[in-house]
Amino acid sequence: MTTVLPETAPGPEAYEAAFDAAVAADERIEPRDWMPDAYRATLVRQIAQHAHSEIIGMQPEANWITRAPSLRRKAILMAKVQDEAGHGLYLYSAAETLGVGRDELLDKLHNGRQKYSSIFNYPTLTWADVGAIGWLVDGAAITNQVPLCRCSYGPYARAMVRVCKEESFHQRQGYELLLELSRGTEEQHAMAQDAVDRWWWPSLMMFGPPDDESAHSAQSMAWKIKRHSNDELRQRFVDICVPQAEALGLTLPDPDLTWNEETGRHDFGAIDWSEFKAVLKGNGPCNEARITQRRRAHEEGAWVRDAAAAYAAKHAPGDDRTNRKEAASR
Numbered sequence: 662m663t664t665v666l667p668e669t670a671p672g673p674e675a676y677e678a679a680f681d682a683a684v685a686a687d688e689r690i691e692p693r694d695w696m697p698d699a700y701r702a703t704l705v706r707q708i709a710q711h712a713h714s715e716i717i718g719m720q721p722e723a724n725w726i727t728r729a730p731s732l733r734r735k736a737i738l739m740a741k742v743q744d745e746a747g748h749g750l751y752l753y754s755a756a757e758t759l760g761v762g763r764d765e766l767l768d769k770l771h772n773g774r775q776k777y778s779s780i781f782n783y784p785t786l787t788w789a790d791v792g793a794i795g796w797l798v799d800g801a802a803i804t805n806q807v808p809l810c811r812c813s814y815g816p817y818a819r820a821m822v823r824v825c826k827e828e829s830f831h832q833r834q835g836y837e838l839l840l841e842l843s844r845g846t847e848e849q850h851a852m853a854q855d856a857v858d859r860w861w862w863p864s865l866m867m868f869g870p871p872d873d874e875s876a877h878s879a880q881s882m883a884w885k886i887k888r889h890s891n892d893e894l895r896q897r898f899v900d901i902c903v904p905q906a907e908a909l910g911l912t913l914p915d916p917d918l919t920w921n922e923e924t925g926r927h928d929f930g931a932i933d934w935s936e937f938k939a940v941l942k943g944n945g946p947c948n949e950a951r952i953t954q955r956r957r958a959h960e961e962g963a964w965v966r967d968a969a970a971a972y973a974a975k976h977a978p979g980d981d982r983t984n985r986k987e988a989a990s991r
């Protein structure tokens with residue numbers, strides 16, 4: 662039997678044209694829409710890296726839960742760390758809509774084939790680090806992620822809306838924590854300053870390499886996955902932080918930081934990109950500890966996944982026992 666396709670059957674060019682037109686018109690691409698393979702691969706790469714960052718990002722702060730200085734601070738920190746776990750889950754779900762499984766993504770994290778943010782390879786040495794992470798790391802995350810709420814891929818953009826609202830709360834709790842330390846005793850002020858000194862430059866590196874070395878930016882911006890370049894967002898973040906640091910009574914550790922009348926922005930000193938590259942290669946202060954802890958948590962959680970899968974199988978539609986129970990309750 663010969664199948665005759667209607668003359669109007671769309672060819673691959675028509676699908677591509679429809680995709681390009683949707684992106685140009687700022688429409689959302691949804692999971693069942695046709696998309697170029699490279700668009701799908703870029704999204705999987707970025708969303709997976711983002712999800713991994715959220716769950717690895719729980720570790721440096723969780724380190725302080727048992728040592729938080731009051732019940733109030735402990736409750737806030739626990740809520741924040743749980744929020745990060747939630748962000749990871751929304752993001753793994755968004756990645757799954759692109760046809761990849763969560764197990765596959767976690768395997769790639771555990772064997773080093775997918776990355777997570779460089780920032781989480783630095784240690785949290787004092788309680789003030791919890792404040793500096795909230796103010797600077799969550800602040801950088803918001804600056805980077807608010808534009809992702811307008812990302813061309815629907816599930817990622819929608820996940821970002823809630824993530825940004827929660828990150829905004831996180832940023833404020835960090836700021837408030839640092840403010841209290843900064844206005845406290847001399848030792849507390851020094852501890853806050855020391856934390857800012859250590860977290861400032863790694864926070865600027867979170868935005869990724871400079872534009873002329875960013876492999877993916879041009880294509881990701883053409884696809885409207887990214888809306889701004891790495892350097893644009895980094896600059897925006899510096900401009901936001903300068904007045905906040907003044908209000909905190911803390912100094913940003915950059916002698917070259919100055920207001921530029923002409924550009925209406927702050928000039929800032931050179932970033933040590935060799936440090937960034939070393940961290941990405943696995944040679945940051947905590948790379949080994951973070952991934953070891955992640956693998957251990959995954960192995961120790963195997964029984965929970967097995968139990969959840971067994972429960973789901975038991976209650977799947979068509980399962981005899983479920984059907985019998987349902988029939989009995991009718």
Ligand code: BYC
Pocket residue numbers: 706707710711712714715718719745776777778779780798799802805806866867868869870874875876877878881887891941
């Ligand atoms: N760390 O071409 P580029 C959070 C990689 S979670 C490590 O500019 P792109 C939070 C990049 O992947 C924060 N790797 O890439 C959680 C690429 O390598 P591959 C995470 C980095 O994708 C808990 C290569 O360098 N946020 O906020 O166009 C508590 C070239 O870079 C980094 C997100 O993931 C880095 N910092 O732009 C508190 C946001 N930067 O993949 C807070 C979503 C670059 O070719 N992601 N690389 O091997 C993005 O917006 C973009 O992926 C980036 C990089 C701006 C990060």
